[in-house]
Amino acid sequence: MPADRGQAAGRPTISEVAAEAGVGRATAARTLGGYGYVSPELRERVLAAAQKLGYRANALARSMSTGVSHTLGVILADIGNPFFAGVLRGISDTSRARGFDTIVLSTYEELDEEVAATNVLIDKRVDGVIIASAAIGRAEVAHIKAAMSRGIPIVLVDRAVAALDLDTVVIDNRDAAREAVEVLIAAGHRRIGFVWGPSAPETPTTRRGLLSEKSRNLWTDGERLRGYLDALDDARIPFDPELVMTGPKTEERATEEVGRMLALPDHVTAVFCTETDAVLGALRAVRAAGLAYPRDISLIGFDDSAWAAVMDPPLTMIEQPVHRLGAKAAEVLLDILHGNEPEHEIHTLRSRLVARSSVAPPSA
Amino acid sequence: MPADRGQAAGRPTISEVAAEAGVGRATAARTLGGYGYVSPELRERVLAAAQKLGYRANALARSMSTGVSHTLGVILADIGNPFFAGVLRGISDTSRARGFDTIVLSTYEELDEEVAATNVLIDKRVDGVIIASAAIGRAEVAHIKAAMSRGIPIVLVDRAVAALDLDTVVIDNRDAAREAVEVLIAAGHRRIGFVWGPSAPETPTTRRGLLSEKSRNLWTDGERLRGYLDALDDARIPFDPELVMTGPKTEERATEEVGRMLALPDHVTAVFCTETDAVLGALRAVRAAGLAYPRDISLIGFDDSAWAAVMDPPLTMIEQPVHRLGAKAAEVLLDILHGNEPEHEIHTLRSRLVARSSVAPPSA
DNA sequence: CTGTTAGCGCTTTCAA
DNA sequence: TTGAAAGCGCTAACAG
Numbered sequence A, B: 001m002p003a004d005r006g007q008a009a010g011r012p013t014i015s016e017v018a019a020e021a022g023v024g025r026a027t028a029a030r031t032l033g034g035y036g037y038v039s040p041e042l043r044e045r046v047l048a049a050a051q052k053l054g055y056r057a058n059a060l061a062r063s064m065s066t067g068v069s070h071t072l073g074v075i076l077a078d079i080g081n082p083f084f085a086g087v088l089r090g091i092s093d094t095s096r097a098r099g100f101d102t103i104v105l106s107t108y109e110e111l112d113e114e115v116a117a118t119n120v121l122i123d124k125r126v127d128g129v130i131i132a133s134a135a136i137g138r139a140e141v142a143h144i145k146a147a148m149s150r151g152i153p154i155v156l157v158d159r160a161v162a163a164l165d166l167d168t169v170v171i172d173n174r175d176a177a178r179e180a181v182e183v184l185i186a187a188g189h190r191r192i193g194f195v196w197g198p199s200a201p202e203t204p205t206t207r208r209g210l211l212s213e214k215s216r217n218l219w220t221d222g223e224r225l226r227g228y229l230d231a232l233d234d235a236r237i238p239f240d241p242e243l244v245m246t247g248p249k250t251e252e253r254a255t256e257e258v259g260r261m262l263a264l265p266d267h268v269t270a271v272f273c274t275e276t277d278a279v280l281g282a283l284r285a286v287r288a289a290g291l292a293y294p295r296d297i298s299l300i301g302f303d304d305s306a307w308a309a310v311m312d313p314p315l316t317m318i319e320q321p322v323h324r325l326g327a328k329a330a331e332v333l334l335d336i337l338h339g340n341e342p343e344h345e346i347h348t349l350r351s352r353l354v355a356r357s358s359v360a361p362p363s364a
Numbered sequence C: 001c002t003g004t005t006a007g008c009g010c011t012t013t014c015a016a
Numbered sequence D: 001t002t003g004a005a006a007g008c009g010c011t012a013a014c015a016g
Helices: A014-021 A025-033 A040-053 A059-066 A082-097 A111-123 A142-149 A173-186 A207-211 A219-234 A251-263 A276-288 A306-310 A322-337 B014-021 B025-033 B040-053 B059-066 B082-097 B111-123 B142-149 B173-186 B207-211 B219-234 B251-263 B276-288 B306-310 B322-337
Strands: A071-076 A101-106 A128-131 A154-157 A167-171 A192-195 A270-273 A298-302 A316-319 A346-349 A352-354 B071-076 B101-106 B128-131 B154-157 B167-171 B192-195 B270-273 B298-302 B316-319 B346-349 B352-354
Touching (some): A014 A040, A025 A040, A059 B059, A071 A111, A082 A322, A082 B082, A101 A111, A111 A128, A154 A322, A167 A173, A167 A322, A173 A219, A173 A316, A173 A352, A192 A219, A192 A251, A192 A276, A251 A270, A270 A276, A276 A298, A322 A346, B014 B025, B025 B040, B071 B082, B071 B111, B101 B111, B128 B322, B142 B154, B167 B322, B173 B192, B173 B298, B173 B316, B207 B219, B251 B270, B251 B276, B270 B276, B276 B298, B322 B346
Parallel strands (some): A071 A101, A154 A167, A167 A346, A192 A270, B071 B101, B071 B128, B128 B154, B154 B167, B167 B346, B192 B270, B270 B298, B298 B316
Antiparallel strands (some): A101 B101, A316 A352, B316 B352
């Protein structure tokens, strides 16, 4: 075996430090590892030797023998999405402060990727995992259950999964959506578009169909749709399937669909958007139709952004506590790692409707 | 030593698989590790045993003996910033495709954090590091040189560091800025604001002061400032320190400063912004002054966004190939890990000025 | 082609 | 208090 296998040039080991200091391996390990008793004298010598050689502990070796890697795994839909980027920042800020680093994997809502990501994290022996899962039904959670049965602490973030008894950090999407739609209703709207709805293979036209698992809603999407329906029900406004967008969840599609809703004989006078790209699409449709908000149409959307505030007029948006969402998830996970493992619960954080100027009464 | 130290419940080792299959450790290791020769027959037995026990290789142990962790370290300013989130996505997409995962650390432009992050990555024995360094002078690169001397391959992204001979992936910030300012000049502007400039302790009023190291420009900021100056020089427009923002780089400050430039007797008729938040601040200042773009003032900014396209009027912006920046950095690093290590070079990617509607001739 | 054996660098008993 | 020695799970010589 080549002498330098596994160690590049100039990476002294604890044995070398011990030799340099003229003490035993264990003594060096104790002082450098910060555990056990060591006389001040030897301690000094070891420290000096370590300093001289530029010693840095090999975290891998340490993890091997302690079984703790001080690394957390994070599985998200898309690290390039501002929402998840914010969540990740929350996670990494708080875990870093407690001495943990993070390995992040994006799934792009692909269940296969999620499974693969889970396996990677298991293999790398992360101490715990935070995951925004795309899993919906019981049939899709096998990989998570497998990880659980291996004793890996897991906390869910952004999306709850009914089939899993796990700590979960979310906002009340249903309530947030209901509140937003209520604002629209209070302003006098009755024809309110919903963008975007489920990307079902075939367009469901009933409430049941819309909410069914087959239409493959993400949990958040389903909740937001329910909130929309709640508000309609409370105001006794009949549900009209023509006012909910279906199909691929893209900005382009949202533009088309809002365009369609705007062209209906009994057209929409307001649109509620469940995501940033949906808002963008709606905005384009409004402009393409030669209309202006909030005069001709009112708008409220999910996921506030600094840009929303500088739009003219500024947009009324739902703000999620992105950083806090991640921070809380990390806190809960770290607590579990610290041995505090009470009942698993769902931690619901508060979102906030930021009222600006994209809502007005419907034009006569 | 407790029997289960380092291994949680139900994590079979290769020895257990070997035992179950009734073969030697090495044979099991060979088939599971995918190296060496194993007869089809034994191979089958091992695979079956592994399957039955739910065996997953311990990547940590593997790394210990091979000296390869299949993990890349990434050090960025702020993972919550859309630019870096995009870069990270590029990095993680391409490294993931080649079997590498990433540990990400944010520094918030704090050199201390950058040093700490570097150490963490050294300790965790990542195979290579990609870093957007805040280091400027020779005095600030010790941590990177230390990592280099330890034999860790490093590639720089987004920011070049003159004191370091490393592969570097950037865009030509100077040229991009020059091009943008030239567009403004071509439209007839001569009083062009620059937001934001260096956050020097005291406001430098000379070109030299502005560009000096003491004013602590990030490399990108310095380059963009140079590009601005280049364009001015080419058009023989005198440089006026009053038109460059100084102080903290925040949206609020940008609002103040653009407000000030707008109120000058010989006020600005166009503003060039070097960052998204600067654009946002400028937009607020314009509105606060009761003005409208591009009629009263023209605007061009760095870092295009989907929002910029739906503004009314849409904003002319400089688009950076964020994903590509990250992807290229990862490719270069992975190539080095693969043994291809030609000369270190600076890879300059193309940015693009996306002409929309925020530039018009100055109003008479 | 297979099994034995010796590490990788660290932690942790255990006896001195 | 300190050092010797075993072990974490895997890879890789080497002998058979």
